[in-house]
Amino acid sequence: MDSKTKAQYEARAKILKALAHHTRLFIIDQLKREKRCVCELTEMINADTSTVSKHLSVLRNAGLVKDEKIGASVYYELTTPCITNFFGCVESVIKANAELQMALTEN
Amino acid sequence: MDSKTKAQYEARAKILKALAHHTRLFIIDQLKREKRCVCELTEMINADTSTVSKHLSVLRNAGLVKDEKIGASVYYELTTPCITNFFGCVESVIKANAELQMALTEN
């Protein structure tokens, strides 16, 4: 694997790393529906505001969301909604794993 | 976020975490083309065999690949090829980020 190829995979991995946390996946799902400010998201998620803010900055650094200040609040929205198309396939992996597990425990 | 919902997002995050490493993304791309054994993958990737083996076990634990022993070799293949459909959207995020970066550095 040459260094150029490696850099390309690293760029992809950066995006996936940003998605790879349950709180951030929840945020993505919420933003798919509508813009939300940090305080709204914080209320939905059971965590400190600073924790939610940091999750949002991870998503922002990956280019997955953008923010807009309105009054004292900062609203976040998805930059690339296609990102949620992926979850269908993720779900099918989860379902397949569950079925495999079922089949194994039957014995 | 109730505990059931949280568990669902954690299940998704587990899959994404398994994908979130440049070496594992490379492996996924290779396996999309054809089955490969650990030694073939190790030769393509510049890393120790044990490192590659551990990456494969991460993918296996997530249910993304399955293995089959043939002679002394273990061949890996994708369980759910749809996983690669996602990369198109990931690329579009990367491209958008690059364009944004260009626009910013122009000033």
Next chain:
DNA sequence: TGTACATTTGGTAATTTAACCAAATGACCA
């Protein structure tokens, strides 16, 4: 049986991640 090859597993050190608290910054309004 002995040797070589393929793979996995265990151990260690360095790095990254994530959560919370506390403090700083910024906006709004009485």
Next chain:
DNA sequence: TGGTCATTTGGTTAAATTACCAAATGTACA
């Protein structure tokens, strides 16, 4: 201006991740 709400940033700690080396396990074959 002073107070309050919204958000971000810095600091600390605990846990997870990754890479490599060394050693164990399994397969094939002379």
